[in-house]
Amino acid sequence: MKKRIFNIHMLLFIFVFLFCLIGFVLRPDYHSIHLSERLLSPCLKHPFGTDYLGRDLLSRVCLGGLLSFLISSVSVLFSLFIGFVFSFFASIKGGVIDRFLVAIIDVFQSFPGMLLAIVFAAFFKGGIGGVLLALIVSNWVGFARLSRGLIISKLNEDYFVYSIACGESVFKAVLKHIVPNIKKPLGIQIVLSFAGAIVTEASLSFLGIGIKPPLPSWGNIIADGKDFILVAPYISVIPGLFLMVSVLCVKNFLKID
């Protein structure tokens, strides 16, 4: 029972990802404008319909998904790296450096994550780089705080003290003995931040400070569709459905319920 739920979410997410990948490979034309085919409802030629410029929504949704997954995963990797390196030095050196890190974590946690992302994206004028930066700025704190706590809790363990006593360098000892022990909680944090990053990216693009048109993103497709909600509700509904399903699946990757 436990294993099955785990697999379903994983499989569904892989399905969404493959759908986006194959969809985009088969229909790479996301930006050519056909004004004669504006706001078409889903039909055989355009399975997801067309938007207000006659662009094919299927390929836009697919590319949007790919971009979203790409940006989210890159941002999570960077945040993990920054947070881990930061907390690594802080917890090993201790003293002033550690207190400095705690203070920084405190400050960054006093902003609601989304606000931080929005403000950074706004000041850096959006675009893929801006979104990446905003996501990293709002995500790295979680990693820093978690890995600092975990590393510190393991520093007094016998195996670590022993390996230091045997003459191993602290750096190596942490990588070899502590990292394998804290993989699991870090993994959970990675998955949760990935889900959060997908939503944040879509929100930023929805507000117009994320991925810039003509590049599609689920967020900016939904925002475009908002103006045509009376005549073409499917424009916003379809990417939203994709967004919801992927977030739901990612969130439940590790959940055993």
Added chain:
Amino acid sequence: MFEYFLKRVLNSIPTVLAVVIVVFSLIHIAPGDPVDILVGENATPVVKKQIEREYGLDKPIHVQAFLFFKNLIVNGGGESIYFKKPCFKVVFSRFKNTFKLAMFSFVIAVFFSFVFAFILLWRKGGVFYRMIVFLSTIGMSLPSFWLGILLILFFSVKLKLLPVSGTEGFRHIILPSLTLAIPMGCYLLHIIRGEIESQMSKRFVLSLRTRGIKESLIFFRHVLKNSLVPVIMVLALQLGFLLTGAIITETIFSFNGIGLLLVTAINVRDYSLVQSLAIFIAVIYIYSNILGDVLIAVIDRRVSFEKKDI
């Protein structure tokens, strides 16, 4: 108790200062000339000179930081270029609406999550139970901007019951507050259910039962009180969610609060207003968290009033 509260407030002062510094440094980290960021590239040299003097942009950085502080306190965050008024004046005039919206959705979310939690407890294990749990899992992952559009589609377009946008009356507040309340309520339901169920399986419940105490008494007097602590903790944290969720929700419904103000400020490139808003929201977030902690300490005597390590 009061000492604890005072200590927390005093401890928060350096954090608030640091928040201001982070926001202050934004215009310097961001690409482009700070003057251009503040007034736009097309402003006349006279305006540029004035801004440069006002913010001390030609002076060393610590003087600028000091001027930024002074500006914040004395001049109400400097003049908003778009509204031609001090930033904080604009923020305060809009905050009333956001506060109303946040409270409204807060009440809806808390009320319904408790009601559903009780129903779930009562009907444990059935089809109904599973359905509610499943739906609440979905509800938690609903992105708010999409949920808002679905609500508009259903209530405004299909049923023609509620207005799509605006701020004026009671009818305008229903859809935005539902948009905020549904994901939050689902999350709360999740927490409350887990908390109550874990408390119900504790030893003291068994011992009370063996003493023949009525089930309802056990529930309301003992279990509910114990499970309230994490719930309040989550509630205090959710206030931050409400404030940031309001940014997107207000944009969808053109609801005239600070969220819409932030988006407007970003779109018209009124960056001093963006900075003031960021500080304002962060400060509210910090103090609502402190309030939550104090509330927990009042309810749960087990929480020590000592300062906790992070």
